[in-house]
Amino acid sequence: MSCFNIDLAGLASLSPAQLRAEWHVQFRTVAPPIGPDLLRRAIAWKRQARVYGDLPTPARKAIEAALAQLERTGRVEAAALRIKPGTRLVRRWHGKTHHVLVLEDGFEHDGRRYVSLSQIARAITGAHWSGPRFFGLRKNASDGGDD
Numbered sequence: 001m002s003c004f005n006i007d008l009a010g011l012a013s014l015s016p017a018q019l020r021a022e023w024h025v026q027f028r029t030v031a032p033p034i035g036p037d038l039l040r041r042a043i044a045w046k047r048q049a050r051v052y053g054d055l056p057t058p059a060r061k062a063i064e065a066a067l068a069q070l071e072r073t074g075r076v077e078a079a080a081l082r083i084k085p086g087t088r089l090v091r092r093w094h095g096k097t098h099h100v101l102v103l104e105d106g107f108e109h110d111g112r113r114y115v116s117l118s119q120i121a122r123a124i125t126g127a128h129w130s131g132p133r134f135f136g137l138r139k140n141a142s143d144g145g146d147d
Helices: 009-013 016-027 036-052 059-073 117-125
Strands: 088-093 096-103 106-109 112-114
Touching: 009 036, 016 036, 088 117, 096 117, 106 117, 112 117
Parallel strands: none
Antiparallel strands: 088 096, 096 106, 106 112
16 A cells, blocks of 8 residues: 555444554554554554644644643643743723733733733732633633623
8 A cells, every 4th residue: 555545434344453553664664552443443543644644733732742642641621821922911890900021930910020921810800710710811611701
């Protein structure tokens, strides 16, 4: 089979031994000890990636980091929120508009520096909030209005 053969339907008829051989062709490594269904899916993905392009570098790096964390800890934490320094966040709360400046190493609000958006949300509301949710960077179906 050619590297650029994208015959995905044909994978269904391959035996486990044939799938392992095709894995070697596609990935240039010995197939891992996984079942035929996962072998088929991975081979299909690899064939498509060779024809249509692989994952973007940031997505690939995020997956690699998640896999490394899974191997180390047995679980994967949600990806950290990434906001470019210089971004301004605006939130209206009880009639007052609050502005937050994203810095290289934290945030600035009302002339004070903070490590997290959650600290700022607490300073504004007096209650515990998810800072990213409070500033509208993450959605939650139970979130109500702004006041």
